[in-house]
Amino acid sequence: MSPSDFTIPPGSLVVVTGANGFIASHVVDQLLQAGFRVRGTVRSTKRGGWTVDYFNGKYGDGKFELIEVPEMGDPGAFDEAVKGAAGYIQMATPVMESYDPNVAVPNVVNGVLNGLKAAASEPSIKRFVMTSSSTAAVSPQPNKEFSVTPETWNDEVVKQAWIPPYKGVQKRLDVYTATKTESEKAAWKWVKENKPNFVLNAVLPNANMGTVLDVKGQGAPSTVGWIKALWNGFEGSEDLKENPPQYFVNVQDTARVHVAALLYPDVNNERLFAWAYPYNWNDILAILRKLYPNQKFIEDIPDLGRDLSKVTNDRAEELVKRFGRPGWTSLEDSIRDATVGWA
Template sequence: MGDQQLTEALKGEPANSIITSTIEKGSTVLVTGANGFIASHVVNQLLLAGYAVRGTVRSPARAQWMHDLFDPQYGADRFETVVVPDMVADGAFDAAVKGVSGIVHLASVLTFSNEYEAVVPPTVKGALNVLMSASKEAGVRSIVYTSSSTAALLPQPDKEIVVTTETWNDAAVHAARHEANPDAFTVYAASKTEAERAVWRAVAETRPPFQVCAVLPNANFGRILQPGGEKGASTGSWVVSLFTGEVQGVDPVEIPPQYFVNVADDARLHVAALIDPACNGKRIFAFAQPFNWNDILAILRKLRPDKEFREDVDCGRDLSEVPNQEAEELLRKHYGHGWTSLEESIRENVATLA
């Protein structure tokens, strides 16, 4: 399904049909890719905020730990899961959206293949499928699309870069399309860039009867909710690798320094973006502050003076200027506090490690 098909499906909506009212407490929110590191925190924050949650997973086995975690805490009737084996299939989310008031779309292609066709088109199609399914469900009032910091830029240490809400990572898209052997992270960045742009293009063309917001998170650190899930916790695994000394895939110190955000703060921003009318049409930058690996190593040494960690590395600094003030204001508005510190985030990240 392309942009034109989505436009045709929604073009009957009047231009003034955007609804910016918040969704009611107790109503159901759909969270796609619910068992992921960030998504599981989004589920938790939604449950804490008084919503029921329906999460999509690719198989029932992927969701069992979430039921074990959330059902005793919130009740078995508050969290349910549905299987969506292929988000690219036409109508993939039609059944999942039935009866929901809000949608948070976090599912994405995370194979880290460096092949453009294997990553970018499926990511775009999945995002548009969510919009298409939402257009068929009259009760949907708000959608949050989880984009990425990489939709705006890739980190470049010691280089002063000014990012605005209109900044797009065209360099990653060009490299992913035209380089003979692009870096897999660059292809991922291209997928998030193209998918978010497709979402905004579709919204502009169709003016759907629900509010839409994008959240752009940077590296997420913090508590890993899945028991024993430290090795599959996305960017949270970077800190685990530094703590244990066991490299899981890429050595984290080979990843450029960038901004971080506490994963629970990121999830809170998703909730705020979903329920706050002022977020309609916004790109919310979930960038708390810059870090480098020596910062994290210093915190680990402070937290565990009995443990030996690797030596400091030559890694530079992220000097980019980003529009993250609105995100912190949302945290203060809805939760009464600003960003969680890097030290607290690292403390939470390694809390379950011996």
């Protein structure tokens, strides 16, 4: 597709919230690469300041700017950020930070609604892309066959999240799940009721793996930390060993789906599943042993099971192909890209 057919022309300003994050930094990178200007928001310019040096170094001064939005849930949080923008990508969220749904759910719902309200107040904004999560549809259920479609919502786990006591690894995961499910539902409801000037699309990624853009600035962020934990035999992060088999996706493919949801006029009001293929820890161990034959890894983990779910991910893969890719990036390539940061 020619850039003249995009919903917003190259050179336009796009807001990306949580711009220093693992996935968001790739969205910023791809937008700058495609000739857009980006205004990133970060909670703290101290933590997120690396983005300015990194993107100015790569694309020249004046294409990327950074502003601090310390708390997405505060009233009017994004009102300044949207000024003069043509597109908005709502990526920021506290990932697994809270055990208490009474705190976490309203915080994230308000954060997303703040973004929608701010974007609606800026008539130049034509597209709003929300990063939801696979968990807004389902939680992994190894060895069970079921289908995941745009009509699937994780209401069961949302109910679980509200049952006390508010402690333990599973509760923290369920509370995160509740924030993603409730905030995505709230976004669709708000758009239906308020009919803003923009189109909403949601991207629901599963476990992201792949390149860390700036290892010095980001370390092993988010789900790359899972691979690093496995590399280290889960020492000091035993809870991650319990992560069930699920789907992975390459982080740059997830970013491509976001960019497509922002730019392609035929992508309208869609829930896009950025899920590549199912994996379990032993699949990653086999890849690590192949890539790093001199490195010692833990033995295979018994009885892991498999994710047998079937998801309607063909639409998102078709969008990835529009970027000249053959389809979803493989697990091996994603693990190789992720591990170069420390191997």
